[in-house]
Amino acid sequence: MFNKRIKIKQLLAQEPDNQEVTVMGWVRSFRNNQFIALNDGSTNSNLQVVAELGKFNDTLLKRLTISASLKITGAVIPSLGKGQKLELKAATIEILGDSDAEKYPLQPKKHSMEFLREIAHLRFRTNTFGAVFRVRHSLAYAVHKFFNDKGFVYLHTPIITASDAEGAGEMFRVTTLPAHNPPLTENGAIDYKEDFFGRATNLTVSGQLEGELGATALGEIYTFGPTFRAENSNTPRHLAEFWMIEPEMAFCDLEDNMNLAEEFIKYIIRYAMEHNREDLEFLAQRLADEEKQLPLDKRSELGLLEKLDFVLNNNFERITYTQAVDILLQSPAYKKKKFQYEVKWGIDMQSEHERYLVEKHFKKPVIVTDYPLEIKAFYMRRNDDGKTVAAMDILAPGIGEIVGGSQREERLNLLLQRMEAMHVPAEELWWYLDTRRFGTVPHAGFGLGFERMVQFVTGMSNIRDAIAFPRTPGSAEF
Ligand code: ATP
Ligand code: MN
Numbered sequence: 001m002f003n004k005r006i007k008i009k010q011l012l013a014q015e016p017d018n019q020e021v022t023v024m025g026w027v028r029s030f031r032n033n034q035f036i037a038l039n040d041g042s043t044n045s046n047l048q049v050v051a052e053l054g055k056f057n058d059t060l061l062k063r064l065t066i067s068a069s070l071k072i073t074g075a076v077i078p079s080l081g082k083g084q085k086l087e088l089k090a091a092t093i094e095i096l097g098d099s100d101a102e103k104y105p106l107q108p109k110k111h112s113m114e115f116l117r118e119i120a121h122l123r124f125r126t127n128t129f130g131a132v133f134r135v136r137h138s139l140a141y142a143v144h145k146f147f148n149d150k151g152f153v154y155l156h157t158p159i160i161t162a163s164d165a166e167g168a169g170e171m172f173r174v175t176t177l178p179a180h181n182p183p184l185t186e187n188g189a190i191d192y193k194e195d196f197f198g199r200a201t202n203l204t205v206s207g208q209l210e211g212e213l214g215a216t217a218l219g220e221i222y223t224f225g226p227t228f229r230a231e232n233s234n235t236p237r238h239l240a241e242f243w244m245i246e247p248e249m250a251f252c253d254l255e256d257n258m259n260l261a262e263e264f265i266k267y268i269i270r271y272a273m274e275h276n277r278e279d280l281e282f283l284a285q286r287l288a289d290e291e292k293q294l295p296l297d298k299r300s301e302l303g304l305l306e307k308l309d310f311v312l313n314n315n316f317e318r319i320t321y322t323q324a325v326d327i328l329l330q331s332p333a334y335k336k337k338k339f340q341y342e343v344k345w346g347i348d349m350q351s352e353h354e355r356y357l358v359e360k361h362f363k364k365p366v367i368v369t370d371y372p373l374e375i376k377a378f379y380m381r382r383n384d385d386g387k388t389v390a391a392m393d394i395l396a397p398g399i400g401e402i403v404g405g406s407q408r409e410e411r412l413n414l415l416l417q418r419m420e421a422m423h424v425p426a427e428e429l430w431w432y433l434d435t436r437r438f439g440t441v442p443h444a445g446f447g448l449g450f451e452r453m454v455q456f457v458t459g460m461s462n463i464r465d466a467i468a469f470p471r472t473p474g475s476a477e478f
Contacts, residue, residue, distance in 0.1 A: 370388040
């Protein structure tokens with residue numbers, strides 16, 4: 001019986017034809033004892049339902065409070081009101097669930113993002129978060145569509161891993177050992193041999209190493225799953241649990257990798273632009289209103305939709321790390337000592353440097369390549385200069401790093417050298433090294449942080465507003 005309902009999105013796309021339909025949803029507002037604004041989550045727009053005066057009894061009308069859930073049957077008629085071509089003339093109104101307006105925390109006024117995070121279980125019911133999560137969904141769907149259409153295999157890499165090769169120090173431990181009096185070894189350390197897996201295990205920080213195993217047989221794979229970082233960075237761009245997309249391609253070098261990443265980013269943005277126009281227009285307006293409160297020099301030059309169009313219609317700038325450092329050293333910001341952190345060849349660029357490059361200098365996404373070997377992971381392919389590796393980071397305006405990737409070191413001897421120099425235990429990664437032992441091939445891949453992408457497309461300034469239930473230091477409610 002419930003599947004007889006029509007979704008409001010579909011209804012609003014029709015012409016008023018006097019046909020009878022059934023809708024269900026939540027009350028957004030009830031005006032003049034007559035007009036119900038009903039929302040069912042299928043679209044940002046509410047359906048106007050008219051409860052003709054005198055037709056419904058007072059007891060029922062009193063229960064039409066904000067967020068009460070209703071089942072309404074009625075005829076679709078042309079609307080006389082402004083802003084909508086049709087409305088529903090209610091014949092029957094059934095209350096599915098009452099909502100106590102006195103206690104309901106969301107009022108029809110503007111709430112701060114911070115407050116809404118405290119009621120993340122209800123914030124889906126706001127226009128803003130309805131739009132954010134519909135856009136997020138479209139982006140996720142577009143990710144799968146993009147790779148599927150190219151013949152990539154979706155690989156599910158493990159969430160529990162035993163290799164701490166990559167994320168030393170910033171991993172969440174997974175254990176069933178008792179927190180009090182765990183079994184100890186002779187020298188007093190926790191005895192993980194007694195643990196569930198017979199060894200120490202963690203939540204994964206990346207699916208890449210396993211992704212490489214897949215790519216070096218299946219050709220092209222991608223992962224799209226949760227990753228975890230126990231880094232204590234309370235920034236608007238870091239979560240302790242976030243979703244990452246990691247394609248990995250055999251027979252692929254750094255340039256192929258950059259081309260794919262750029263095509264991929266543009267594809268998923270375009271997909272959202274084409275399928276979520278109404279939500280993006282709403283979010284653009286929201287952002288414009290929010291920015292009106294900022295001083296002039298802090299406001300974006302482009303609106304959200306213009307920014308996305310601009311990204312679609314322009315090539316990403318491509319520069320080497322060495323060029324990037326030169327630009328920073330020549331910059332007025334550097335000369336006026338505006339950077340807090342040091343600038344010289346060899347530094348790990350800080351967010352202020354990345355933002356200068358994308359927001360002030362190039363004013364568009366920038367791909368920085370060929371970073372110093374010392375600041376990058378052991379698996380990145382060494383360049384012929386012996387000082388740099390075939391790495392690429394994509395930096396986006398307002399976000400900073402959105403993609404980190406590289407061509408991988410496929411030469412066993414050079415890989416072993418790097419592992420030794422960086423104290424990465426080769427014995428533990430015997431399975432990873434086997435790909436270099438048996439038919440090694442040039443290959444490359446990257447990781448895109450999904451929430452940073454959602455931030456970029458929706459214009460939400462804090463990453464906590466790009467995921468349904470954010471996990472951050474000190475916070476794991478819901
Ligand atoms: P950052 O320097 O911003 O911390 P990173 O160098 O640690 O990033 P990578 O290890 O290269 O990032 O991870 C790949 C991508 O995952 C990043 O480009 C970013 O989009 C995303 N990412 C990394 N850490 C986080 C995090 N804590 N929360 C959300 N997204 C993240
Ligand atoms: Mn990081």
